[in-house]
Amino acid sequence: MKIHIIGGGNLGVSVALGIAKFSKNNQVTVTRRNTASILHLENLGITVSSDNTHQIEEADLIILTIKPYQVDTVLGEILPKISNKTIASAVSGLSVEHLQNKIGDSNSAIRIMPNIAAQFGASATCIAFREKDKENAQNVVALFQELGTAPIIDEKLMDAATVLAASGTAFALRYIRASMQAGIEIGFDWQTALAISAQTVKGAAEMLLEEKGHPEQLIDRVTTPQGCTIAGLNEMEMHGFSSSLIRGIKTSLKQIKG
Numbered sequence: 001m002k003i004h005i006i007g008g009g010n011l012g013v014s015v016a017l018g019i020a021k022f023s024k025n026n027q028v029t030v031t032r033r034n035t036a037s038i039l040h041l042e043n044l045g046i047t048v049s050s051d052n053t054h055q056i057e058e059a060d061l062i063i064l065t066i067k068p069y070q071v072d073t074v075l076g077e078i079l080p081k082i083s084n085k086t087i088a089s090a091v092s093g094l095s096v097e098h099l100q101n102k103i104g105d106s107n108s109a110i111r112i113m114p115n116i117a118a119q120f121g122a123s124a125t126c127i128a129f130r131e132k133d134k135e136n137a138q139n140v141v142a143l144f145q146e147l148g149t150a151p152i153i154d155e156k157l158m159d160a161a162t163v164l165a166a167s168g169t170a171f172a173l174r175y176i177r178a179s180m181q182a183g184i185e186i187g188f189d190w191q192t193a194l195a196i197s198a199q200t201v202k203g204a205a206e207m208l209l210e211e212k213g214h215p216e217q218l219i220d221r222v223t224t225p226q227g228c229t230i231a232g233l234n235e236m237e238m239h240g241f242s243s244s245l246i247r248g249i250k251t252s253l254k255q256i257k258g
């Protein structure tokens with residue numbers, strides 16, 4: 001596929017890098033107004049342009065990774081040049097219905113919610129679309145499956161997906177930071193503590209994804225009766241470990257919904 005990403009910022013560049021590394025049969029163009037900071041992408045075979053309409057007629061898929069207030073300007077530039085295109089939008093808060101109204105019936109509106117781990121082939125990208133666009137959405141689903149996992153969800157869960165998958169990256173990083181800080185207190189330099197904490201989280205996640213079990217089943221394998229792990233876990237829970245995370249996620253969702 002020829003993939004045209006409009007908005008070469010944090011997310012757009014991550015997706016472009018992910019495609020270049022993990023979905024090599026596709027050709028990528030990335031656009032933004034000021035291209036100086038992303039010209040290095042050209043070394044990886046990615047086309048960089050400040051013109052949103054650069055060869056857009058040939059694109060099989062257009063991905064929007066711009067801020068909500070930039071959407072009308074961008075669509076004003078590209079719509080006169082395209083028809084029968086699939087437009088996948090990562091723009092927070094822009095519904096499929098709203099996007100479809102803006103792009104007209106000749107194009108298909110797909111809503112995606114990736115995260116910046118797309119760059120490492122490890123994004124959790126939730127995808128929503130209307131039944132009429134099921135066929136066109138298959139390419140989008142297949143692409144994001146190559147960049148991690150890509151569940152198709154009911155669009156009414158898209159705000160929740162934003163919190164769990166996009167904000168969730170920050171939540172997971174904060175867990176790793178806390179674990180690393182504790183690691184320093186119990187004797188490691190910060191680099192070693194970070195390496196151990198990050199790899200331990202990666203290992204735990206890989207076991208879960210591989211075995212498709214419930215976390216408690218794996219926890220049970222690590223917690224020896226009267227051992228140090230269950231003592232630490234219970235102490236953390238007494239200080240609100242799980243409940244503070246659940247409250248944080250629900251607060252983020254409330255904030256999104258306004």
Ligand SMILES: NC(=O)c1ccc[n+]([C@@H]2O[C@H](COP(=O)([O-])OP(=O)(O)OC[C@H]3O[C@@H](n4cnc5c(N)ncnc54)[C@H](OP(=O)(O)O)[C@@H]3O)[C@@H](O)[C@H]2O)c1
Binds near residue numbers: 009
């Ligand atoms: N970051 C995440 O983890 C994440 C995850 C899921 C969804 N999202 C959503 O994805 C969107 C982008 O987020 P982000 O964090 O990547 O923001 P960002 O880093 O600010 O990227 C937005 C990019 O759009 C470019 N841009 C602005 N106006 C443009 C125009 N008229 N034509 C072409 N490019 C234009 C900007 O570059 P110039 O100013 O040089 O044009 C900028 O590089 C947002 O709607 C966000 O909610 C982000």
